[in-house]
Amino acid sequence: MRKPRDIDAELKALQEKAKQLKAQRTIQLGELVEVTGADTLSIEALAGVLLAAVEQADGKPEAVARWTERGESFFQTGGKKGNRKGTGNDQSGASGA
Template identity: 95%
Template sequence: MRKPRDIDAELKALQEKAKQLKAQRTIQLGELVEATGADTLSIETLAGVLLAAVEQADGKPEAVARWTERGTAFFQGGGKKGSRKGT
């Protein structure tokens, strides 16, 4: 006969893994803010920029496509701020 699964232990392990992944994502977002130079903006300005981007993303897919191109170029350039093209 098979040993029964400990569902509670599995669930707890999955919850811990999710917590770790969320913490890792938060750290990576902070690193991205620093790498792009956005950490020089005030927190209010940065929040405003992000809110404007979210609003524009809804109705302007062409803007999202341009942002994606710039982001791709940024990462392909090794994360250097100077790798922006066509501002």
């Protein structure tokens, strides 16, 4: 006869795994902010940039495509800050279109 599954234990294990993955994602997002140099912005400015990007992403898929290309390039070069284009004058950033 087969042993019954302990659904409660399995559910608890899955919830714990989800919690660990969420914590890992939060850490990785923080690391991304640091490696891109965005940690030099005030928290308000960083929030504004991200909000603008989210708003722009809804209506301008071509902007998301450009951001994706820049991100891929950034990671392919090892995430070196020196490979960032411009210092805010680049129109492919969150505030540009």
